[in-house]
Amino acid sequence: MTTLARISQGDRAARARWRASGRAGRLLRGAVGIGILVMSMALPGCSGSTPTTPRPPTTTPPSVTFVADASNGGIDAIALSLTSSTAEAFTLALMASEVTDLFGYGVDITFDPAVVMFDTATMGTFLDGEGITVTTQVTEGPVGTLVIGQSRIGAVPGMSGSGTLVSLDFRSVAPGTSTLSTSNAGAFDSTGAAMTTEFFGGTATVPSTGTR
Amino acid sequence: MKRIASIVLGAIATLGPGGATFAAQHEPAPVAGQVISARPMSGTAATIAGGDVTVVAWLEDSGALHRVVGTVGTAASMMRLGPADDGIDGTPVSAVTNAGAVWVVASRDRGATQRLWAHRWAAGAWQEPVSGPRARSYDHHPAIATVRGSEQMWIAWLGEDGVDGGATMLYASRWTGSRWTAAEPLPSAPGIPMAPSITVDATGIPVVAWAASDGSDAEIWVSARRGGRWSTPAALSRNQVPDITPSISSTPVGLLVTWISYADNGYLPWAATASANGAWTSPVRLSESPGSRPRAAVVNGNPAVFWRRLEFMPAGGTIASRVLVDTGWAEPVPLVAASGSPFNVANALDGRLMLAFSRPDGRLGVAESNRVLSRNDLDSLATVSRALFGAATPGGPTPAPTVDHVTPIVPENYTAFGDSITNGVVYDPERRTSAGYRDPLQQMLRAFFGIGTVFNAGVDGESTAEGLGRIDNAIRAQDTDVVLIMEGTNDIVDVVDVATIAFNLRRMVQRSYEENPDILPYLAQLPPRFDPGPEGFDGPGNGRIDELNALMPAIGEQEGAAIVDMNTSLDGNPELMSDPLHPSVAGYEVMAVQWYDAIRPAVLDRTNRGDVDGSGRTDGIDLVRLALAFGSLVGEDRYNAATDINGDGIVDGFDLNLLIEFFGQNVPATEAGS
Numbered sequence: 105m106t107t108l109a110r111i112s113q114g115d116r117a118a119r120a121r122w123r124a125s126g127r128a129g130r131l132l133r134g135a136v137g138i139g140i141l142v143m144s145m146a147l148p149g150c151s152g153s154t155p156t157t158p159r160p161p162t163t164t165p166p167s168v169t170f171v172a173d174a175s176n177g178g179i180d181a182i183a184l185s186l187t188s189s190t191a192e193a194f195t196l197a198l199m200a201s202e203v204t205d206l207f208g209y210g211v212d213i214t215f216d217p218a219v220v221m222f223d224t225a226t227m228g229t230f231l232d233g234e235g236i237t238v239t240t241q242v243t244e245g246p247v248g249t250l251v252i253g254q255s256r257i258g259a260v261p262g263m264s265g266s267g268t269l270v271s272l273d274f275r276s277v278a279p280g281t282s283t284l285s286t287s288n289a290g291a292f293d294s295t296g297a298a299m300t301t302e303f304f305g306g307t308a309t310v311p312s313t314g315t316r
Numbered sequence: 317m318k319r320i321a322s323i324v325l326g327a328i329a330t331l332g333p334g335g336a337t338f339a340a341q342h343e344p345a346p347v348a349g350q351v352i353s354a355r356p357m358s359g360t361a362a363t364i365a366g367g368d369v370t371v372v373a374w375l376e377d378s379g380a381l382h383r384v385v386g387t388v389g390t391a392a393s394m395m396r397l398g399p400a401d402d403g404i405d406g407t408p409v410s411a412v413t414n415a416g417a418v419w420v421v422a423s424r425d426r427g428a429t430q431r432l433w434a435h436r437w438a439a440g441a442w443q444e445p446v447s448g449p450r451a452r453s454y455d456h457h458p459a460i461a462t463v464r465g466s467e468q469m470w471i472a473w474l475g476e477d478g479v480d481g482g483a484t485m486l487y488a489s490r491w492t493g494s495r496w497t498a499a500e501p502l503p504s505a506p507g508i509p510m511a512p513s514i515t516v517d518a519t520g521i522p523v524v525a526w527a528a529s530d531g532s533d534a535e536i537w538v539s540a541r542r543g544g545r546w547s548t549p550a551a552l553s554r555n556q557v558p559d560i561t562p563s564i565s566s567t568p569v570g571l572l573v574t575w576i577s578y579a580d581n582g583y584l585p586w587a588a589t590a591s592a593n594g595a596w597t598s599p600v601r602l603s604e605s606p607g608s609r610p611r612a613a614v615v616n617g618n619p620a621v622f623w624r625r626l627e628f629m630p631a632g633g634t635i636a637s638r639v640l641v642d643t644g645w646a647e648p649v650p651l652v653a654a655s656g657s658p659f660n661v662a663n664a665l666d667g668r669l670m671l672a673f674s675r676p677d678g679r680l681g682v683a684e685s686n687r688v689l690s691r692n693d694l695d696s697l698a699t700v701s702r703a704l705f706g707a708a709t710p711g712g713p714t715p716a717p718t719v720d721h722v723t724p725i726v727p728e729n730y731t732a733f734g735d736s737i738t739n740g741v742v743y744d745p746e747r748r749t750s751a752g753y754r755d756p757l758q759q760m761l762r763a764f765f766g767i768g769t770v771f772n773a774g775v776d777g778e779s780t781a782e783g784l785g786r787i788d789n790a791i792r793a794q795d796t797d798v799v800l801i802m803e804g805t806n807d808i809v810d811v812v813d814v815a816t817i818a819f820n821l822r823r824m825v826q827r828s829y830e831e832n833p834d835i836l837p838y839l840a841q842l843p844p845r846f847d848p849g850p851e852g853f854d855g856p857g858n859g860r861i862d863e864l865n866a867l868m869p870a871i872g873e874q875e876g877a878a879i880v881d882m883n884t885s886l887d888g889n890p891e892l893m894s895d896p897l898h899p900s901v902a903g904y905e906v907m908a909v910q911w912y913d914a915i916r917p918a919v920l921d922r923t924n925r926g927d928v929d930g931s932g933r934t935d936g937i938d939l940v941r942l943a944l945a946f947g948s949l950v951g952e953d954r955y956n957a958a959t960d961i962n963g964d965g966i967v968d969g970f971d972l973n974l975l976i977e978f979f980g981q982n983v984p985a986t987e988a989g990s
Contacts, residue, residue: 208940209940253938255944258946
């Protein structure tokens with residue numbers, strides 16, 4: 105409990121410095137990244153732990169489409185999947201699928217900033233089970249590369265099963281296609297051992313009427 | 317009967333077979349209804365022949381205005397001296413005339429002008445003050461000496477035009493008993509003159525000693541007025557290091573000049589004497605230990621020098637003395653009782669001695685002899701004083717139990733080094749010593765790094781020459797990782813030349829590295845001086861402060877010190893100042909932010925910036941590694957030293973915050989895994 109309090113205090117201080125340094129504006133614009141550190145709780149806007157199957161756009165105007173490299177993630181996988189889409193914006197969920205004792209992971213997701221741009225990230229609920237503190241970091245740097253890290257904290261077990269790790273909101277920039285590739289990826293169990301988990305990205309297509 | 321009626325701190329009894337008594341130490345007594353500060357910035361004292369009256373005058377550090385207060389020891393006589401108008405006084409000096417009058421002289425800064433004034437105690441009362449001689453728009457830093465056997469007095473001072481105007485020159489004038497003679501410029505010595513000292517020899521010839529800097533170093537010069545003309549200045553020092561703060565006195569065996577000269581371990585006291593024919597002897601080094609503020613005097617008819625022997629906190633120094641007997645200087649005598657700085661040493665006409673000094677608690681102390689002192693008296697004074705003030709408790713405090721200590725990666729010990737600004741002096745509205753910038757800085761350091769203690773090594777009234785003599789001790793005493801140097805304001809006030817101040821600051825940085833090669837030194841550009849009235853931040857001194865501040869970036873680059881701007885954020889903001897020299901509480905908080913912003917990048921450079929696995933980038937893998945070790949202590953299985961980013965022996969939220977600070981950023985290979 106003491107440790108948690110120190111974390112919160114430090115986090116508030118960091119946020120205060122962030123605001124003081126003028127970076128808060130960039131944070132609000134959502135182009136840089138976020139730092140989230142919460143106890144286990146439901147966050148507004150978070151979907152549940154069930155993977156969502158992407159559906160082809162059928163509405164007018166046409167929405168951004170996303171073709172996942174592994175639509176269901178397979179077994180022991182972490183993969184991107186589309187959860188919502190309009191012509192101007194879309195949301196991808198980074199989903200864990202049938203993993204065992206997942207303690208934390210790190211992954212980069214690269215995309216074409218001439219086609220889509222990263223907006224915001226929202227923490228999923230999969231890792232924060234059993235009241236365990238989770239730290240989530242998502243930042244864009246350099247432009248076109250999301251650096252993502254998320255982990256449970258301390259001497260606690262990992263989580264097993266499937267669910268949303270983090271939701272990533274993108275906006276359309278120009279018509280075209282952008283691959284969203286994973287790299288520098290690794291998942292670890294609660295002993296610190298590297299897992300065999302595979303990471304999958306996909307391809308997003310912005311229709312001609314979807315630019316802003 | 318002496319008319320000193322002030323608080324007696326401790327009467328010193330008869331001192332051994334000689335029977336000499338060095339009388340009580342005392343301080344000016346506060347009087348109800350009068351604005352009298354018991355915390356003088358500097359002072360002077362003089363004793364009238366026969367011991368009837370002792371005059372004490374001091375510069376009252378009262379916040380917005382610094383004014384001279386004088387007393388003869390009785391409540392009724394305690395009053396502000398000088399003209400009845402507003403302004404900022406400088407340090408007073410005093411001297412006794414043959415007829416038993418005591419003169420107190422100081423300068424008053426009224427913004428557009430700075431004039432000398434003189435105030436005389438005579439016939440049992442303070443007489444009307446008189447204006448001093450005039451030479452330039454800004455006349456300041458007077459020195460006075462009376463002419464034996466007459467009511468005449470000589471005065472020497474610095475004059476310049478405009479705010480920090482160029483071509484500062486030395487001037488002298490004589491008080492005939494009823495008026496001042498026209499100001500006489502002294503012949504120029506190479507460089508800019510600094511505060512002079514003057515004496516009148518046994519034949520009535522005035523002799524002035526001063527330091528002058530040519531921009532690279534300063535030397536000591538003397539000039540005598542013979543045949544109605546001032547002689548060509550003669551150099552008493554010729555070397556490549558600063559020689560500053562001379563004090564000259566006429567003794568029964570000739571003239572005596574003492575000053576301090578830089579050596580490898582700080583400024584050391586030196587002295588030179590001249591016989592009646594005017595030939596100067598080779599200078600003699602009086603101590604191998606750093607000292608400051610030397611004062612020339614006479615003890616039992618022999619030349620004597622009193623100086624502040626620099627020691628470490630909290631005392632800041634003790635007064636030491638050496639007496640020249642025949643042709644040899646006697647061994648130094650530490651005057652522990654008079655711990656602090658000697659403001660002046662005055663000989664009454666009968667040879668008795670009066671010593672005004674700053675006490676360790678910052679108050680003005682005065683010690684006086686009740687008869688002519690001998691060297692044995694000095695020995696006895698030292699002995700008795702130790703008993704009076706008490707020796708250290710045998711054994712000292714019980715040592716803390718020994719515990720295992722992890723050496724943090726980020727700095728743990730910060731030494732805040734400097735003068736009263738570092739010490740946190742503030743007026744709100746009364747003078748007090750606050751936490752200054754130190755506590756706010758410590759809070760910021762601990763909030764981000766989880767580690768950091770800021771130790772106070774600020775000494776009120778200290779000059780850079782004095783600070784240079786103790787900085788190594790200060791660094792060593794606290795096992796210093798980071799030293800924050802901010803000093804020079806008192807040098808500016810005392811018109812020490814900018815080159816000498818810069819020299820001293822440069823050596824402070826060098827000595828910091830000599831003491832700890834891994835130290836992080838920070839050097840602050842001085843805050844502005846703020847004067848009440850229309851001049852505000854454009855008053856005297858600010859031009860020289862700007863000149864000094866402009867030299868600091870080069871010092872920092874050449875010596876490896878980070879320069880911290882303490883001037884810009886305060887300049888033009890009166891609410892951030894509590895008096896002409898000291899910031900307000902809000903001002904100190906601004907200073908703390910300035911320090912913190914400068915410190916943080918260098919401290920972060922000492923860490924692996926969260927690149928736990930040494931991949932060259934801080935990313936999600938590093939985050940997981942840290943999370944796995946989170947909450948572990950050094951020695952435990954889960955502990956991973958690379959994740960203990962601040963190196964304090966525990967992986968906690970501070971480490972996580974440090975990692976987050978650099979999340980997604982590349983880390984130079986030389987820093988990874990450090």
